[in-house]
Amino acid sequence: MLTEENLKKVDELRKRYPKSQAALLPVLWIAQEQEGWISEDMMRHIGTMLNLPFGHVLGVVTFYTMYNSAPKGKYHIEICTNVSCMLRGSDKILEAVEHRCGAKPGQTSADGKWSVSEVECMGACGGAPMLAIGEEYYENLTPDKTERLLESLK
Amino acid sequence: MERYILPEIPDYHKLEVYEQHGGYAALKKALGMKPEEVTDEVKKSNLRGRGGACFPTGLKWTFMPKQTTKPKYLCVNGDESEPGTFKDRQIFEFNPHLLIEGTAIACCAMGITTAYIYIRGEYGKWIKMLQKALDDAYVKGYVGENILGSGFSTNIYLHKGAGAYICGEESALMNSIEGQRGYPRVRPPFPAQNGVWGCPTTINNVETISNVPLIINRGWEWYSKIGSPKHPGPILVGVSGHVNKPGVYEVATGELLTDLIYRYAGGIPGDTKIKALIPGGSSTMILRGDALEGVRMDAESLKAAGSSVGTAGMIVMDENTDLIRVITRIAKFYYHESCGQCTPCREGTGWLWKILKRFETGDGQTSDIDLLMDIANNIEGNTICALGDAAAWPVQSMIRRFRDEFEKRVSKTPNGSPEPSDRNRHAEKTATVSL
Numbered sequence: 001m002l003t004e005e006n007l008k009k010v011d012e013l014r015k016r017y018p019k020s021q022a023a024l025l026p027v028l029w030i031a032q033e034q035e036g037w038i039s040e041d042m043m044r045h046i047g048t049m050l051n052l053p054f055g056h057v058l059g060v061v062t063f064y065t066m067y068n069s070a071p072k073g074k075y076h077i078e079i080c081t082n083v084s085c086m087l088r089g090s091d092k093i094l095e096a097v098e099h100r101c102g103a104k105p106g107q108t109s110a111d112g113k114w115s116v117s118e119v120e121c122m123g124a125c126g127g128a129p130m131l132a133i134g135e136e137y138y139e140n141l142t143p144d145k146t147e148r149l150l151e152s153l154k
Numbered sequence: 155m156e157r158y159i160l161p162e163i164p165d166y167h168k169l170e171v172y173e174q175h176g177g178y179a180a181l182k183k184a185l186g187m188k189p190e191e192v193t194d195e196v197k198k199s200n201l202r203g204r205g206g207a208c209f210p211t212g213l214k215w216t217f218m219p220k221q222t223t224k225p226k227y228l229c230v231n232g233d234e235s236e237p238g239t240f241k242d243r244q245i246f247e248f249n250p251h252l253l254i255e256g257t258a259i260a261c262c263a264m265g266i267t268t269a270y271i272y273i274r275g276e277y278g279k280w281i282k283m284l285q286k287a288l289d290d291a292y293v294k295g296y297v298g299e300n301i302l303g304s305g306f307s308t309n310i311y312l313h314k315g316a317g318a319y320i321c322g323e324e325s326a327l328m329n330s331i332e333g334q335r336g337y338p339r340v341r342p343p344f345p346a347q348n349g350v351w352g353c354p355t356t357i358n359n360v361e362t363i364s365n366v367p368l369i370i371n372r373g374w375e376w377y378s379k380i381g382s383p384k385h386p387g388p389i390l391v392g393v394s395g396h397v398n399k400p401g402v403y404e405v406a407t408g409e410l411l412t413d414l415i416y417r418y419a420g421g422i423p424g425d426t427k428i429k430a431l432i433p434g435g436s437s438t439m440i441l442r443g444d445a446l447e448g449v450r451m452d453a454e455s456l457k458a459a460g461s462s463v464g465t466a467g468m469i470v471m472d473e474n475t476d477l478i479r480v481i482t483r484i485a486k487f488y489y490h491e492s493c494g495q496c497t498p499c500r501e502g503t504g505w506l507w508k509i510l511k512r513f514e515t516g517d518g519q520t521s522d523i524d525l526l527m528d529i530a531n532n533i534e535g536n537t538i539c540a541l542g543d544a545a546a547w548p549v550q551s552m553i554r555r556f557r558d559e560f561e562k563r564v565s566k567t568p569n570g571s572p573e574p575s576d577r578n579r580h581a582e583k584t585a586t587v588s589l
């Protein structure tokens with residue numbers, strides 16, 4: 001469950017909104033940063049904390065694509081395949097990632113190191129094709145650069 | 155043109171540098187004015203929203219009730235998820251204080267004491283940059299209690315999204331701030347009467363708000379003379395796709411599209427011709443490459459050309475582009491992002507994608523072209539929010555302007571491929587058309 005330190009953060013967050021239920025999205029972010037994903041137990045814990053039914057929390061977690069309701073690999077690779085990236089060869093980047101990681105979009109590699117997702121426009125169209133790992137954006141990629149990037153991640 | 159939103163000054167994101175160049179002077183000035191005077195200034199400047207609809211900003215502000223017992227809210231829209239759009243991110247990174255100053259001035263004009271800046275979750279890194287700037291602004295008393303001793307107080311909070319294009323739609327955004335799923339709301343009531351927590355709310359785009367300090371600093375007359383009179387000001391244009399120098403370019407509105415492509419973005423690789431252009435993000439109507447001469451980046455000119463400014467995110471496609479693949483990818487996007495509340499959007503976006511995939515593999519039927527048009531027409535105007543229209547427009551314009559591309563992909567076998575899924579199509583068709 002949330003650490004003492006994170007519980008303090010939650011108390012701060014509540015003050016930002018006239019109704020504490022509104023703190024749900026940021027609190028879910030805190031939980032995901034702490035655990036890497038959001039378990040059903042965590043959803044119940046947060047629901048109790050913010051006075052929200054479990055169903056509401058679950059509904060929110062599943063509505064937003066960035067909340068993980070199952071654990072992800074050590075590195076979560078998100079490849080944009082929307083138009084601007086597609087026009088500049090994102091399919092080749094996706095291929096390189098699939099090949100190197102041994103996982104297709106929606107999958108996690110057998111060794112648990114990589115999760116691969118195909119995502120919609122990431123707001124980096126000027127640096128297309130691109131991928132993101134966590135908060136880091138890697139832009140102007142080539143299959144070669146992608147290989148080298150993945151190689152460098154231990 | 156001189157750059158105002160993204161000036162070429164090193165370390166401009168730092169508070170001291172921003173202050174050295176006159177930063178927060180507009181806020182001081184606004185605090186000394188009557189709130190109506192601030193709104194009036196913005197109204198006269200003719201600033202129009204940069205979030206997609208070009209709505210007059212000053213006019214929007216006047217919709218906020220003056221007499222109310224409820225708290226009022228400002229939501230600054232930095233969801234930036236429209237494919238082809240990557241401009242607000244530049245503001246978070248290179249000029250965060252302009253956005254914060256604009257937000258504080260907007261609050262001052264409308265008597266708002268709480269503002270939320272909603273930023274897409276994928277921008278975690280940029281949220282931290284903006285948060286740093288915001289913390290600095292709090293310390294200096296530009297935000298918070300009794301701003302600069304004026305007696306006026308307002309808080310600004312960042313609210314991080316979590317991956318949902320629909321949350322950029324203003325009513326879905328409000329639900330998302332309330333901690334709900336991002337479902338758009340039926341209007342009326344409009345946000346100015348009944349917004350977040352049922353209170354009067356104004357929603358403006360990040361770039362729109364970043365124009366406000368310029369107007370207050372130098373006056374509406376100065377501002378209204380930049381670019382096109384009916385849609386003036388500096389504008390951030392994103393150019394992506396088949397150009398030599400993709401990027402965000404700050405220009406005055408009214409810049410020629412061809413200048414943006416050739417002068418700013420360095421032209422087309424291999425000097426090939428432009429086949430097609432999406433002028434303002436994937437929701438705007440696609441234009442033919444041979445119809446760009448004289449078209450300008452402003453609301454009037456793009457409307458006359460049969461499209462719109464949208465988010466000014468231009469996607470350039472050279473003559474070798476497979477447009478069917480492009481439109482199929484766009485259709486997939488809207489299908490994926492539809493929230494599912496309205497039948498025409500939920501079902502229609504799925505059908506558009508499904509039928510377009512048949513063209514992509516060369517399995518289309520001539521009658522499918524009209525069917526696509528029918529489905530798109532059925533979605534347009536029949537939904538709770540404008541995502542439905544946004545899904546329909548690219549398909550309609552693609553068929554209208556590039557019908558031959560579809561015809562080339564019609565199956566040579568008269569009845570299409572013999573797969574069972576295809577044999578079921580008739581039943582499916584009737585279902586769709588009766589939407």
Ligand SMILES: Cc1cc2nc3c(=O)[nH]c(=O)nc-3n(C[C@H](O)[C@H](O)[C@H](O)COP(=O)(O)O)c2cc1C
Binds near residue numbers: 204236321322358540
């Ligand atoms: C599906 C959909 C997505 C939208 N996404 C955004 C967005 O990411 N950012 C934005 O500023 N406006 C977006 N809008 C437009 C907003 O609803 C709203 O009109 C805008 O934020 C108002 O700001 P403005 O008047 O300053 O342009 C979207 C609209 C729709 C229908």
Ligand code: SF4
Binds near residue numbers: 338491496497
């Ligand atoms: S038009 Fe689409 S996205 Fe908008 S409310 Fe209806 S179903 Fe949801």
Ligand code: FES
Binds near residue numbers: 080085124130238
């Ligand atoms: S299309 Fe890939 S980042 Fe925008």
